[in-house]
Amino acid sequence: MTGPAPAHGLDPVTFAILTGRLEQIADEMDATLYRSAFNPIIAEARDACHGLYHAESGATLVQGQKGLPIFVGAMAFAVRAVIDRVAREGGLAAGDTFLFNDPYLGGTHLNDFRLVRPLMREGRLFAWLASVGHWLDIGGNVPGGYNPSATESFQEGVTIPPVRLFRAGVLQQDIVDILAANSRVPRSNWGDLNGQLNALDLGERRFHALLDEYGDATVAAALDAATARAEALMRAHIAALPDGTYRFEDHLDNDGIVDAPLTIALDLTIAGETMRLDFSRSSPPCRGPVNIARSTAVAACYVALKHVFTDVPANAGCLNPIRFEIPDTTFLGAAAPRPVAGYTETILRMIGVVFGALAAAAPERATGAPFGTINALSVAGHRPDGQRWVLFSFFGGGLGGSPASDGLNHANNPISTATMPPAEILEAAHPVMVTEWALRPDSAGPGRNRGGFGACYAFEILDPGGAEAALLGERGRFAPFGVAGGGAGALNRFAWQDGAGAHAPPMASKITGIRLGRGDRLRLETPGGGGWGDPLTRPEEAVARDVRRGLLTPAAARRDYGVAIDAAGTVDAAATAALRAGRSA
Secondary structure: OOOOOOOOOHHHHHHHHHHHHHHHHHHHHEEEEEHHHOOHHHHHOEEEEEEEEOOOOOOEEEEOOOOHHHHHHHHHHHHHHHHHHHHHHHOOOOOOEEEOOOOOOOOOOOOEEEEEEEEEEOOOEEEEEEEEEOOOOOOOOOOOOHHHHHHHHHOOOOOOOOOOEEEEEEOOHHHHHHHHHHHOHHHHHHHHHHHHHHHHHHHHHHHHHHHHHHHHHHHHHHHHHHHHHHHHHHHHHHOOOOOOOEEEEEEEOOOOOOOOOEEEEEEEEEOOEEEEOOOOOOOOOOOOOOOOOOHHHHHHHHHHHHHOHHHHHHHHHOOOEEEEEEEOOOOOOOOOOOOOOHHHHHHHHHHHHHHHHHHHHHHHHHHOOOOOOOEEEEEEEEEOOOOEEEEOOOEOOOOOOOOOOOOOEEOOOOOOOOOOOOOHHHHOOOOOOEEEEEEOOOOOOOOOOOOOOOOOOOOOOOOOOOEEEEEEEEOOOOOOEOOOOOOOOOOOOOEEEEOOEEEOOOOOOEEEEEEEEEOOOOEEOOOOOOOOOOOOOOOHHHHHHHHHHHOOHHHHHHHOOOOEEOOOOEHEEEEEEEHHHHHOO
């Protein structure tokens, strides 16, 4: 779709130029932080985002192309929280910069720190600039913040409400001191904070230069036109879907405290050019750390729809035709002090559920479920000089098959464009050795277009003093689903080996307090994506190719695809025909 022509008195050429310039500024802000952050989760994995937000509503106007999509919806609520605080307190000045990580005020979890700054023009507020980045450690019971046994947010780290870090350009050192005192790695957080501040400084300069060049009124018209265009595009996409109500549900393994599944249930209703997403049938708030705030749930829905309707720009206007029913009686609309550290696991399941409901409405757009867990692994210890070290990372897996292609192997989850830190970076920064980093055979969901393959990772502890580890993951009991006749991907697996032998988490995907000595090992096997279409219709040569590449065993080829094949990848045509005929009879 080309979309509607811009309105608001702008010619198409000027609108296109300004749209590109605005996105470029946000991209530069992203790059500034990525190149200056101390923490590999930002510097290498790019777990951050920058953008421009509406002066009055806080709605997202522009976001960088490299920033995390999950922050688009959530940041609007975050900026709104600052707007409300200013309305109560007054006194907004150029150079003010607000800092906070409150997950119930437009945040996600406590590690994600937001900086919000007004863009002032001749004493008048034109818009807001904002930056968010994942800091490595902010206190709490578990290094890195992902505490799978938390029953309240106080056990996950320190909560900072919206406070003025800078007042009219003057740093409030006492706030910095409080932040440093509540982290195991204050130097890392200090570097990330300065990286975010530098990104805001650059964005402020670039936006002022653009406004000086084109005029405030023209740029404001372009921003209004971009919002209107995003809304119009989304309405057109929704209108192309058949009216009706489509239901789908999936489950989390447990909440880390009570070993019982949690349900995310969606009733998706299409009516003309509007959509209603009703999650009222989902499980109630839980004791463990997989609750999320309503703002986070809305952001997850935005990400899911953006994956389906790829040409809709990153602008809050796309949410105007959509109504959300996310009651506080569910764990998707939780309030303080419900723990939220594992929010990533919940929003990934929400995204999959939206995919599943849309598959019923538009099978031609159906995609198998992605692997659906970041597997937040924390490993920490003390260096010989007494300083703390904290390794935190997330991990890849397989994406779902689609009508167009197989799913991607060892891909990133659909919540973001982040990438996991390379093995070399993890080894250089921490006393660990990576002993395995490979695709996981037989992990992809079978289908005419199979899912992507997951991966196997293993780490050996090198620190003479040992280490402590924790995992907050998912998909240990509920595999990524297939669609249109496709099969499910493999389950998640986590284990560790110490002097007493091999161990696995009693709750499948969540555990804390693992004690490791030098030479002990951790091993993680991530899920593959769900398949699309009947596996018996997959071309024999495609199955043979996977066997030759070591991605599929001959036994799995026979079991899942009805293809008789030897270890060298040679197909027995007669035996294959008999196998497939027998199963389709």
